[in-house]
Amino acid sequence: MDFTPQNPDFATVVAESFARQGLMKALGIELAEVLPGRCVLAAGHRAGLLQQHGYFHGALIGAMLDCAGGYAGYSLMPTGSEVLTTEYKVNFLAAAQGEQLVVRGKVVKSGRTLTVTTAEAFCVQDGAERLCAVMLQSLIRVPAEGEPKP
Amino acid sequence: MDFTPQNPDFATVVAESFARQGLMKALGIELAEVLPGRCVLAAGHRAGLLQQHGYFHGALIGAMLDCAGGYAGYSLMPTGSEVLTTEYKVNFLAAAQGEQLVVRGKVVKSGRTLTVTTAEAFCVQDGAERLCAVMLQSLIRVPAEGEPKP
Amino acid sequence: MDFTPQNPDFATVVAESFARQGLMKALGIELAEVLPGRCVLAAGHRAGLLQQHGYFHGALIGAMLDCAGGYAGYSLMPTGSEVLTTEYKVNFLAAAQGEQLVVRGKVVKSGRTLTVTTAEAFCVQDGAERLCAVMLQSLIRVPAEGEPKP
Amino acid sequence: MDFTPQNPDFATVVAESFARQGLMKALGIELAEVLPGRCVLAAGHRAGLLQQHGYFHGALIGAMLDCAGGYAGYSLMPTGSEVLTTEYKVNFLAAAQGEQLVVRGKVVKSGRTLTVTTAEAFCVQDGAERLCAVMLQSLIRVPAEGEPKP
Numbered sequence: 001m002d003f004t005p006q007n008p009d010f011a012t013v014v015a016e017s018f019a020r021q022g023l024m025k026a027l028g029i030e031l032a033e034v035l036p037g038r039c040v041l042a043a044g045h046r047a048g049l050l051q052q053h054g055y056f057h058g059a060l061i062g063a064m065l066d067c068a069g070g071y072a073g074y075s076l077m078p079t080g081s082e083v084l085t086t087e088y089k090v091n092f093l094a095a096a097q098g099e100q101l102v103v104r105g106k107v108v109k110s111g112r113t114l115t116v117t118t119a120e121a122f123c124v125q126d127g128a129e130r131l132c133a134v135m136l137q138s139l140i141r142v143p144a145e146g147e148p149k150p
Numbered sequence: 151m152d153f154t155p156q157n158p159d160f161a162t163v164v165a166e167s168f169a170r171q172g173l174m175k176a177l178g179i180e181l182a183e184v185l186p187g188r189c190v191l192a193a194g195h196r197a198g199l200l201q202q203h204g205y206f207h208g209a210l211i212g213a214m215l216d217c218a219g220g221y222a223g224y225s226l227m228p229t230g231s232e233v234l235t236t237e238y239k240v241n242f243l244a245a246a247q248g249e250q251l252v253v254r255g256k257v258v259k260s261g262r263t264l265t266v267t268t269a270e271a272f273c274v275q276d277g278a279e280r281l282c283a284v285m286l287q288s289l290i291r292v293p294a295e296g297e298p299k300p
Numbered sequence: 301m302d303f304t305p306q307n308p309d310f311a312t313v314v315a316e317s318f319a320r321q322g323l324m325k326a327l328g329i330e331l332a333e334v335l336p337g338r339c340v341l342a343a344g345h346r347a348g349l350l351q352q353h354g355y356f357h358g359a360l361i362g363a364m365l366d367c368a369g370g371y372a373g374y375s376l377m378p379t380g381s382e383v384l385t386t387e388y389k390v391n392f393l394a395a396a397q398g399e400q401l402v403v404r405g406k407v408v409k410s411g412r413t414l415t416v417t418t419a420e421a422f423c424v425q426d427g428a429e430r431l432c433a434v435m436l437q438s439l440i441r442v443p444a445e446g447e448p449k450p
Numbered sequence: 451m452d453f454t455p456q457n458p459d460f461a462t463v464v465a466e467s468f469a470r471q472g473l474m475k476a477l478g479i480e481l482a483e484v485l486p487g488r489c490v491l492a493a494g495h496r497a498g499l500l501q502q503h504g505y506f507h508g509a510l511i512g513a514m515l516d517c518a519g520g521y522a523g524y525s526l527m528p529t530g531s532e533v534l535t536t537e538y539k540v541n542f543l544a545a546a547q548g549e550q551l552v553v554r555g556k557v558v559k560s561g562r563t564l565t566v567t568t569a570e571a572f573c574v575q576d577g578a579e580r581l582c583a584v585m586l587q588s589l590i591r592v593p594a595e596g597e598p599k600p
Contacts, residue, residue, distance in 0.1 A: 026198030048176030348476030
């Protein structure tokens with residue numbers, strides 16, 4: 001599915017918003033790619049991202065899936081909009097073992113008020129990717145000042 | 151609903167597992183209370199927990215909801231078990247503004263293989279609690295060695 | 301939680317909308333009770349509501365949970381509004397065996413645009429209720445004509 | 451993704467189970483196709499499948515999504531297994547207007563105990579398909595007699 005961004009500066013807008021997220025900075029999560037309706041996040045293996053058995057923590061994976069979906073949706077919104085997650089759900093498929101976690105979000109339906117996205121989390125081990133979690137998410141657009149509020 | 155723990159040392163088992171989670175330590179999340187079928191986590195306001203508008207990050211709230219539900223379920227499992235989240239979903243109700251975040255998980259149904267939990271996230275502002283997110287979750291019990299594997 | 305309805309005729313509005321739902325009529329589902337922010341549906345045991353083992357079909361339970369939550373939310377909306385489910389999720393807790401299914405929906409958060417609800421499904425066997433499924437749902441209000449559209 | 455069925459008679463097993471579902475019969479839903487890890491259901495426009503505005507009822511769409519995912523998963527299970535939905539979630543994307551509803555389920559991950567599936571619902575209008583809902587689901591396999599129970 002191809003999406004046409006309403007804001008030509010979408011990549012800058014996403015990057016600036018991401019840079020202001022204290023949580024993403026604290027966790028060392030990297031914004032790897034932003035395309036219209038798509039966003040990729042990545043994280044390397046570090047003690048502060050793990051659960052009790054040394055795998056990437058499911059709650060971290062959920063957090064990255066939420067963010068990747070959120071920024072995929074945000075990339076299609078008009079100038080001046082803000083975005084909020086209203087809900088998301090995650091299914092875990094495999095233990096997240098590996099040297100890196102790569103999370104890819106993409107828009108399923110971009111509406112004026114609500115956007116629906118999905119995202120997939122892959123762990124990279126010895127260079128091979130393995131799908132370890134999937135997400136489904138709803139976003140709400142907060143209109144820019146001057147637009148009628150929903 | 152009252153639950154009878156199968157492992158009399160459930161509180162110690164939960165605390166030791168929580169202490170081994172690098173992510174919870176990195177985020178400074180505190181295990182505030184463990185009762186049979188219940189678990190409370192708390193976090194104070196810090197830059198590393200926030201999103202771009204200075205509120206607690208939704209992805210952090212999701213992570214704490216997942217953990218609180220997971221440890222609520224784990225508290226009822228027999229000695230030697232391990233617990234994995236198979237899926238969870240979060241609905242956000244209000245902007246998470248305040249000086250503290252308190253997340254309370256509890257078991258809805260504790261089965262031999264699968265457990266279902268819910269959790270609620272409250273932000274505390276000027277001493278008053280406000281419900282800001284709710285969660286519904288499935289856990290799977292990984293049996294101790296020697297038990298038949300599911 | 302107590303809710304004050306914005307439309308004094310909320311019970312009539314809900315009943316009239318329910319009566320226009322061909323699916324509910326075809327399935328013989330009964331609107332048992334409507335209170336502000338609450339709705340109860342019921343169905344008796346009949347071949348057309350069952351799955352392959354003679355229990356109430358999970359998909360029927362999901363359908364009733366969706367409707368009960370939707371009408372719980374609709375009961376709080378201003379005159380002239382319409383309501384749409386944007387998403388829901390169901391966890392099944394026990395086989396739905398019994399002579400009747402009773403589903404109770406209630407509002408968690410009623411917003412101007414979005415409403416969040418939960419619902420519980422109980423099977424009644426020999427007069428005793430057993431919780432067999434839980435739901436979490438988002439609704440969107442479609443404003444009456446003349447209101448600014450979201 | 452290609453799946454190899456463990457039961458060579460998977461298509462017959464699925465069709466026989468589907469035929470025993472009173473709810474599917476009552477609703478006139480048709481089992482259109484079964485392939486390894488895939489299942490397609492279809493329903494024509496009829497008063498008994500609609501909501502109050504004459505569209506296909508969201509609760510019907512949810513029911514078909516649940517079933518299509520369930521039988522997609524069941525097609526990969528070994529002889530003698532039974533399947534239960536443990537949870538599912540649906541996001542609605544567009545009003546389900548049209549002369550037919552087609553729902554396609556497919557397996558994301560097939561495990562020994564748990565299976566994760568997705569499904570998409572399309573409404574067909576003047577011969578063109580439009581995506582109107584997406585689902586994410588967990589199934590549990592109930593082993594055949596003689597197998598160790600989970």
